[in-house]
Amino acid sequence: MSTSPRTLDGRWALVTGAGKRIGATIARYLHGAGANVAVHYFSSSADAERVAAELNEVRPDSAFTVRGDLRDFDTLERVVGEVVARTSRLDILVNNASSFYPTPLGTITREQWHDLIDSNLKAPLFLTQAALPYLKEARGVVVNIVDIHAQRPLRHHAVYGAAKAGLAMLTRSLAKDLGPDGVRVNGVAPGAILWPESGMPDKVQQAIIREVPLKRTGDPEDIASAVLYLARDAVYVTGQVLAVDGGRSVGW
Numbered sequence: 170m171s172t173s174p175r176t177l178d179g180r181w182a183l184v185t186g187a188g189k190r191i192g193a194t195i196a197r198y199l200h201g202a203g204a205n206v207a208v209h210y211f212s213s214s215a216d217a218e219r220v221a222a223e224l225n226e227v228r229p230d231s232a233f234t235v236r237g238d239l240r241d242f243d244t245l246e247r248v249v250g251e252v253v254a255r256t257s258r259l260d261i262l263v264n265n266a267s268s269f270y271p272t273p274l275g276t277i278t279r280e281q282w283h284d285l286i287d288s289n290l291k292a293p294l295f296l297t298q299a300a301l302p303y304l305k306e307a308r309g310v311v312v313n314i315v316d317i318h319a320q321r322p323l324r325h326h327a328v329y330g331a332a333k334a335g336l337a338m339l340t341r342s343l344a345k346d347l348g349p350d351g352v353r354v355n356g357v358a359p360g361a362i363l364w365p366e367s368g369m370p371d372k373v374q375q376a377i378i379r380e381v382p383l384k385r386t387g388d389p390e391d392i393a394s395a396v397l398y399l400a401r402d403a404v405y406v407t408g409q410v411l412a413v414d415g416g417r418s419v420g421w
Contacts, residue, residue: 175401178203180307181256182400183249185239185296186266188213191314191362191389193220195263196232198393200224202401204261205231207252211238211266239266239292240284249299259303261400264293264336265314269365271325282328289332294339297354301347308351310400313340314392315356315410317418337410344408353407355399360414361386383415 182199186192188210196206197220206224210217217234224232233255237248253259268288272281293313297304304311318326319333337356344354361377378384395413399406412418 175404176203177261177401179205180260181205181207181252181258182261182263183207183209183235183252183259183300184263184265185209185292186211187263188217188220188234191359191392192263192265194389194393195265195396196220196224198390198397199261199263199400200227200231202397204400205256207256208232208234209239209248209266210234210236239296240287242295245292245295246299249296249303253303258307259300260307260309262297262300262304262309262311263314263396263400264296264311266292267314269326269329272328273325274327277328285328286332286335289329290335290339293336297343301352304347304352305350309353311340311343311347311352311354312396312399313354313356313410314396315340315358317358317360317412317414319358319410320418340410341408348407353399353403355403355407356410357392357395357399358410358412358414358418359387359392360412360417362389362392362413377417381415381417385415387413387415 182204184196187196187208196208200206208217208221221232221234235248235251237244268284297311313336315337316333318330319337322330340354340356391413395411
């Protein structure tokens with residue numbers, strides 16, 4: 170039987186891709202709820218250090234950074250090893266890091282295939298596997314950041330969509346496999362939250378917003394609050410992918 174109030178005090182979370190954008194907001198939300206945070210990054214060193222410094226100002230020695238290219242098998246185990254060497258535990262894993270860009274048919278390269286599949290599907294699987302002994306010991310939580318386009322295809326994004334669809338199935342499969350060990354695995358599927366860093370034409374943005382029943386974009390905080398709910402409050406929820414998209418996945 171669950172107890173109340175629920176707390177993340179004293180627990181350690183690893184958030185991948187946490188130097189900026191949605192990942193940084195997730196790190197701040199979990200930290201604000203009492204968790205300590207390992208801020209993973211690959212190329213955003215200065216951003217990640219700023220996030221960790223910000224969290225440590227609030228609560229000393231409650232955050233640090235860890236670097237790694239999650240497309241590399243050896244890096245996945247190293248990242249988990251570095252985190253646990255400093256924390257002696259791992260309670261929450263948020264698989265947020267992702268590559269996203271179009272791959273029109275007829276132009277797709279092997280490099281694009283490996284980049285998108287490795288970052289969006291391989292990394293969450295093998296990072297979870299590397300963390301498994303610690304997650305089992307803590308009866309911990311995995312939250313995967315999926316995408317509404319795991320269900321409904323986005324034009325010119327065949328590889329990305331397939332990778333995220335795989336991640337949605339992986340979420341459900343891991344939940345079934347790890348449930349007996351007390352490890353919960355869920356996902357959050359964002360809709361129109363932040364436009365791509367590379368930019369997007371205004372007319373495309375407006376076309377997307379017209380498809381959203383709430384008629385607006387969301388905020389990174391909407392995703393972070395969903396992650397917090399799944400990590401802290403949803404003690405009898407596993408194997409679910411929660412759409413945070415203003416209703417867009419209802420149909421378009």
